[in-house]
Amino acid sequence: MTAKIETKQDTSDRELLMTRILDAPRDLVYEAWTNPKHIAQWWGPKGFTNTIYEMKVKPGGVWRFMMHGPDGTDYPNKVVFEEVIKAERLVYTHGSDDDNDPNSFHVTVTFEDQGKNTKLTMRMVLKSAAALAEAKKFGAVEGGNQTLDRLEAYLPTM
Structure with a gap:
């Protein structure tokens, strides 16, 4: 029997980490994040709106949407x-839609129960330190x- 050897790559130079304690139970936060009816209401920076075309939250599932910027620009x-x-991860x-999108990034979102609150952690890993610097430059x-x-x-509106 051969042992599987795993190496963990250090991604700290291309990682963006956001954490928030939310005054809502974990199941509700997860529902807000995974139900197209809800996520369309809050996703994106201030002034943005969304059109959700599909959202299948399962391994291999796709969520396609258009973010509409306050200046009228559409972002597929x-x-x-x-x-x-x-309710966990x-x-x-x-x-x-470009499978070779040079600006794509990897995301891990965790939902941690903290009594009546939820600790939400969103870890985004970009393709390079330069890509992270560029993303930060663009806000x-x-x-x-x-x-x-x-x-x-x-x-609170849910």
Whole structure:
């Protein structure tokens, strides 16, 4: 029997990590994140709206949507789910319909029960340190925080 040897690559130079404690139970936060009716209401930075074309939250499932910017620009998005553990973890690749999208990135979202609250952690790993620097230059940190602000504001309405 051969032992499987795993090596873990250090991604810290191309990683964006966002954490938020949300005043809502984990099941509700997960529902807001995985139900197209809900995610369309809060996803994206301030001023953005969404059209959800499909959302199949299962391994191999696809979430296709268009983000509409406040200036009228449309941003096509495609998410392919790799791992789905209900109310605990989502792992996916986020990019566009171009399977070789140079701007695609890998995402892990965890939902951690903290009594009546939920600790949400979103870890995005870009393809390179340069890609991370470019994303930051275009407001990825601010946009991510605004997206989580919108989620936080939406949860009490559910």
